[in-house]
Amino acid sequence: MRTQSTSNETIEMYLKTIAELGDGGAPVVIARLAERLGISPVSANEMVKRLGEQGLVAHVRYKGVTLTKNGRYIAHNVIRRQRLWERFLVDHLKMEWSGVYEMACRLEHATSNVLAEALSAYLGHPTTCPHGSPIPKSDGSLPLVSTRPLTALRVGEKGCIHSIQPTTTDVYAYLNRYQILPDRNFTVSEIAPMEGPITLDLPSGKVALGRSMAELVWVNV
Amino acid sequence: MRTQSTSNETIEMYLKTIAELGDGGAPVVIARLAERLGISPVSANEMVKRLGEQGLVAHVRYKGVTLTKNGRYIAHNVIRRQRLWERFLVDHLKMEWSGVYEMACRLEHATSNVLAEALSAYLGHPTTCPHGSPIPKSDGSLPLVSTRPLTALRVGEKGCIHSIQPTTTDVYAYLNRYQILPDRNFTVSEIAPMEGPITLDLPSGKVALGRSMAELVWVNV
DNA sequence: ATTCTTTATAAGGTCACCCTTATCTTTTAA
DNA sequence: TTAAAAGATAAGGGTGACCTTATAAAGAAT
Ligand SMILES: [Mn+2]
Ligand SMILES: [Mn+2]
Ligand SMILES: [Mn+2]
Ligand SMILES: [Mn+2]
16 A cells, blocks of 8 residues: 655645636636646546545636635745745846746745745845746735736836746747846837737837737736 | 656656665665665565666666666766755755755756756856765766775774765764764774674764664775 | 575555546536 | 537546565575
């Protein structure tokens, strides 16, 4: 009989992903979760059931999965570790901004509490990750930022990029290439009809973003 | 049908352990391997078979397992990553010397080549870990150090501690408490009969070590 | 040479986590 | 209001990595 505990990494990735997709506690439909994790909806469904039995999530049919208090605590700790590592990788190791999410996504599961705290201290207790997102505190609290996706703006509005939501390395690389980065100011210069691209006026020039990519860019007006 | 590849962590730990136990390429009997990994010999046997099919190890009945060229390359890279992380944890994060082996043993599997090289550069390309062992180069080469276990010395001999072989946190903590650390000079002041303890004369005082612990302490005379 | 010990392996399981296909159930949009 | 789309789940599988309990084979010690 197998005596080892169930894989931490799997559980942590499910919880973190639920937290990321249901920002602020909105229910996440299993299909979205499966999509993001790159597994079949059936498998995700099974796993959600297991997580439910462990008291980490609650699932309401056709509404979605939400984190329990306990589940959210774990999720936020994972996010904390990831974002601390991202800071280290970017600030100290000078690694590619576009690649650190994935790298930190591996390190986050191999990081104990003691290590996370030492790392945080080493970094000077940073409050945001290189993508602009807040770093949860060690008690699991995460400040709710009031910011909107780029898709919510109208032509002519000026704003400042707050953060880039979690995505894949190639998307990060694209955004980086066109300097769509936290703290950059911009003006919305055009919004094409038929769900067409949104054109931004940045110091570095004009850039057109498709709607789904624009959804990842959170801004302050 | 499951499409994912077999867990990297498991493979890496098997290969690393074989490298550690069969220092310099000596065959490692499956029972020893199982013991160190904390699993049953039967399970280790099955896994060795799988590793053999993947061309990473060769097993000769009743003689032991050896790493293939490919297997050794992976093992040395894992060891490299672990020892680099150990340096970071001790030198930068100021973590407990006795605990870093275990911490780094988790990080080592979550570390890509790119990350390892960046880390090495950040640390100034160190050549030894905090336990005194050499750090393999990125090409997988590992200098064969000519040093002996403490158990090979005779009463009255003077020496210098070269390194502490991989062991558990509690053993590291014990050695640390009595200042049995790399680069410390000592004299063998007594060797009790009947496989009894070996007493060392250190700057910090006299310490008695059991034979199995003394086996872990490698020294230069 | 025989016995004891060590090592290896065959046989039969368990469990987590993934898969596909088929069948509901609910929501949504025409 | 009804059909289509989206979401959930039942049924049946697979694999890796572990387990225990035998049994076989080799090496060591008497
Ligand atoms: Mn991750
Ligand atoms: Mn980030
Ligand atoms: Mn390890
Ligand atoms: Mn070390």
